Structures are given as structure tokens and as C-alpha cells.
Amino acid sequence: MYAITGITGKVGGAVARTLLAAGLPVRAVVRDADRARSWAERGGEVVTANMDDASSLAAAFEGAQGVFILPPSEFDPAPGFPEARAVIDAVHTALQSARPGKVVCLSTIGAQATETNLLTQRTLMEQALRDLPMPVTFLRPGWFMENAAWDVAPARDKGVIPSFLQPLDKAVPMVATADVGRVAAELLQRAWSGVRIVELEGPQRVTPNDIAATFARILGHPVRAEIVARDTWEALFRSQGMKEPLPRMRMVDGFNEGWISFEGKEADIVKGEVELETVLRALVSAAD
DSSP: OEEEESTTSHHHHHHHHHHHHTTOOEEEEESOGGGGHHHHHTTOEEEEOOTTOHHHHHHHHTTOSEEEEOOOOOSSOOTTOHHHHHHHHHHHHHHHHHOOSOEEEEOOTTTTOOSOOTTHHHHHHHHHHTTOSSOEEEEEEOEEGGGGGGGHHHHHHHSEEEESSOSTTOOBOEEOHHHHHHHHHHHHTSOOOSEEEEEEEOSSOBOHHHHHHHHHHHHTSOOEEEEOOGGGHHHHHHHTTOSOOHHHHHHHHHHHHTSSSOSSOGGGSEEOOOOHHHHHHHHHHHHO
8 A cells, every 4th residue: 555645736636546547456545535526436545644743644654554744835844844854754653663664755856955045944854864774765856837827928928938947048957747646656666675766857957938839729829938137036026925935046046056966876867757838728718
């Protein structure tokens, strides 16, 4: 049996679907059982647990052949990342107690970076789980293609997408959430020892200009990318209700400056199958 956290999201859902398609038993670990009814209807087991509660997590992980950890994302964290640290402590304690056969934990590109940024939450998780007694894989995907959901309306209505990623012709490792979930499920079915890192990106790297050109093909009218000036970021993020925009700003800086990147050699990076256009078409369709 495989225990899956985050199953109601795109990545966790893709993990579960892949395992169920292979005829493998799945346990949905959720805060609200009502949100997981569809998984029960598909034959999965449903248990409730909070990601910051070690006792309920340990019970959810008990007897699992493998566990998929999808840490909740905190996009406006308090200084020092107390929200992430509470989850990390609970997950570590629960895994130590339940002793599942193996663990695959969703991490991120750039988890090895030493400069504090929004993705440091994943760095802290990796550091904490490295001493577990069971095999652990940290899956480090690139920038999610689905982040372009924010660009659908401006591309459709104005023919312009604002880009924090810059310069506009710089290619960035991006990946579809479907590929992330599929690869995570495949990893759960493998055997390994100790701690390992798997880095994942899509079929090819993507520039902001590529995103604009792909939207143009889908929408049938010109679309261009436009740089959002760095000195306007803080005011923009605060206008969106963020109290602590610096971690997010430094994350984007990391992609632009190159210190958020993959750690291994390019030849060792796993390539996904889902193309950018497939993802953008789905986003446009969902917005209609």
C-alpha cells in the first residue's frame, strides 16, 4: 500500500492515478475526508491527518510500502519559515515512528542553494529527512508550467504577459505537474538504498518568449512577453496582500541569476513527456 499526501492537488492526484492504473493500493492522506470521496470511489483507502500533526501522520503512514510526501506550500511565510518547520518536524517524527518501506518527497530545483528564498522551505525538508532509516528520494522538479495560469487572462485579453523571469530569451527548466506525479509514482515502485536526488524537467527548456509564442498559437492572435521591472516587485506583491514578499522575490532572482538551478549534470536529469503547449491549452480551456 502507498500512502499519498497532497492527493487532492495536481501532483498528488497524478501520483495516485498512476499507482491505481498499475493495480497498486493507495491510501489518501487528507485533512478533510469529504474532499477525497472520489478516491474512495476509485478503490482507495482514505485516512485523515494534518501535515503538522505527527500522531495522525504516523497512523496514516503505518504499514505503508511507500509514502509520498508533498509538503504544503506557504507562499507568504513568516520570517524563519515557522509554518514549514512545524510540518517538517511532524513529518520527520511520523516517518521515524511508522517506518514505511520507502519515502519519495517532493522537493524543488535549487534545493541545494544556500541563499534564503521561498524554496528554502524545501531545503529545510531535505536536510531534516536525510537521517531517516528508510530509503528516501528527493524529487526536484523545475518551474511548474502550470504557473502560467496567471498569464492566461492577460494573454487572452491584452496580448501581453508580464514576466518576472528575465531576460525574456533565457531558457528555464520547466515541467508539467502530470510528469511530476507520474515520475514520483514510478520512483515509489523502485528499490534503492539510502538517500538519493532525482531532478526532473520537461522535454525542453522554456523562455518567457516561448510562453508568449505558444499562447499566440493557441489564442490565434499576437502575444508578447513584457518584463516586470525589478524595482516594482515589492510594491506589486504587497498590493496582492503579501506581508513578506522578499522570499518570493529572491526565488525569482535565483532563477534569473542562475543560482537556483539543477545540481547534477544535464545528462543525468530526467526528462518529462508533456509539452508546454499541452499544458497551456488546458489552462486556456479551463479559463473559458
